[in-house]
Amino acid sequence: MQVSPPRGMRDFLPGDKGKRERVLGLIRSAYAAHGFDEIETPVVEDFGRLHSGLGGDNEKLAFNVMKRGLDAAALQAAADADDPDALADLGLRFDLTVPLARFYATHRAALPQVFRAVQIAPVWRAERPQKGRFRQFVQCDIDIIGEPGILAEIELLTATLATLDALGLERCRIRINDRRVLFGLLESFGFDDAEHDSVLITIDKLDKVGPSGVIDELTAKGATEGAVEALSEWLHAPVKALPSGRAEEARADIARIEDALRASGVEGELVFDPFLVRGMGYYTGTIFEIEHPDFSFSLGGGGRYDGMIGRFLGEDVPACGFSIGFERIIDLIADPAADDATSLVLVHDKADDPERLLRFKRDLIARGHRVRLERRTKNLAPLLQRAQDAGFHAFALLNRSADGVDDLDIKPFEQPNGQSSPE
């Protein structure tokens, strides 16, 4: 019988699960210190809300939950209409932003005027499984709702950098841009409004294909000729001036964010990148991406999306969010509690009284130890090796001493005198 977890999904064994919980604990503490409040929503949302357009392409990747008690008539109606969605009333969330928008609409009256939310929770996407991509994965989002000014951006950046620091990822660099810069530039080059989305998809590849690759692709796409030329000129200009209007305004805001970060003494570099695009269509202002000099991939990102949170409320609410890529980060960093020196394995004989064993265990726990019982095997070495591999730091053999007095000799695994691997 096939017993692996569902396709594209993972079990976590004790070592990995422990590390994940410890790292999430650090993330929780760091965000809490910066004034963010954790919330939780159900893993499923109503089908209609998940498919309201806020989720972009991710909506197509949703796992749908079937209505309960479907009868033959309902099945026939769905078959006649060739509409499987008619059979679903719920779906697993594919991000934490749609649920946040719904949550905010439900609970607005009970929330502070400026609401700083943390969500640390799994999401599901029915993507084609591939290396490093999973169908269930944890997202760590922080969002500030209700603050229209750059204070939101600054608090998000500060909290994120402090959190990455706490995880041992110092030296992170944040690329920053603003949608207003992008659209201001496109306009100044002379692209039509209708072209913008398509042009941005190409410009997003600048890092990979370079200026000439971008120009070639735009030409092949048939983008407005003069605009492509203007872009090419700008890309090759030694000094890149931004057009006046919204692009300049946005650049000034970014400069203020840079100043505030520097003046406050927060570690971490901010780099203005006028061609940082980021995929999500819902961003309306600043956009960010986290880089680390040791890794070629992004460690997270975010941006301002003033139009979205209020959609379920029917009004605009300013909002800005930041997400760190937990599933990427967890593999890069050391286990913060790999040095839990209190853990020990208590090796006993089958013949031992449970009373005696339990008394020892209880006393060791009371003294602050984490204790696992192991029944003695003929050859002790592999048992102890497994315990050491599982992160235990010491062992104790429960032997009845000759004079009937119980005592317990705790031996650290690291001891090089041979006691660490008795026969």
Add this chain to the structure above:
Amino acid sequence: MQVSPPRGMRDFLPGDKGKRERVLGLIRSAYAAHGFDEIETPVVEDFGRLHSGLGGDNEKLAFNVMKRGLDAAALQAAADADDPDALADLGLRFDLTVPLARFYATHRAALPQVFRAVQIAPVWRAERPQKGRFRQFVQCDIDIIGEPGILAEIELLTATLATLDALGLERCRIRINDRRVLFGLLESFGFDDAEHDSVLITIDKLDKVGPSGVIDELTAKGATEGAVEALSEWLHAPVKALPSGRAEEARADIARIEDALRASGVEGELVFDPFLVRGMGYYTGTIFEIEHPDFSFSLGGGGRYDGMIGRFLGEDVPACGFSIGFERIIDLIADPAADDATSLVLVHDKADDPERLLRFKRDLIARGHRVRLERRTKNLAPLLQRAQDAGFHAFALLNRSADGVDDLDIKPFEQPNGQSSPE
């Protein structure tokens, strides 16, 4: 637009979410100290595994996940067969035991010979929503797999009582019985094997309807007359002797568990109850239920289920588990960190420099505070009251002092001198 969470499910606002995470943290620590290892499985399992019979009645309550990319032919085939299940390939887990059995089959080679598992995770059941019952709720299960002897029961009981203690639920009492006692008794009274399940359903009501109620119901059911009489006699006998054979053996095991607990000095009372039934059909030996003198409902329970964990492996593996009723307990206990004295609200003016504000925030965090920024409102009292309600312990007003020197006066909310509610 309707914006509440899906039917029977809950959002958790910051206060509740914080309390839940803190209580789960205590539970995690207590179980870890007792040698249990936390694992995690995906929230969905393959449809066939969820519906393999291990889940009993809960299988009917599963939320099913639809196959992706269903075409008209698949829909028509399901309609023709009147079989909605044909359209599902996954389902949300309805308990943590079926996933544990699957996990054990997948990873057995990587696990210790005696595996002590903790699982703390949500499960889903499409029950009719009612007060105190939810369609998504957290279960906290510990299981010992691979230990056939009473050491498993003793470790589970000890760890559970210590955990309840850590939550402030001292004075818990554990009712204990053994399926072998129940079946030994039924046999000795003269019930047919075929009657056992039905008779146990009635006996389970003994607490509520008393001996005469049980006898009446059994008579009405048409249970074997002589056996009902023998049961009635036994119920009214001043001294209740157990029949020899498996019932006596099981009683001796329970006595050894009682002795071991007493000798070890673990707090907590164990009460033998020969008519404790517990619903799940998969129990094969000891069964437990946790009671607290202040509450009329069970706080959890468990038992031995040697036949089940090995089902996906095709062999018997001894197993014993214990579950505490997290959703019930969370409402009974105080928030363990309601006294976080480090939290403060930093009240600022719209005109304040972000730099200055951020510098104060950063310094306060560095000094160990949790800091939330709040923009000053005309009337400060409601703002401060909301902060106090949200668990903050102090506030500080960011004012530019006359001589231009920044200083921050932190005022605890509890101060009775009027500073706690300035205008």
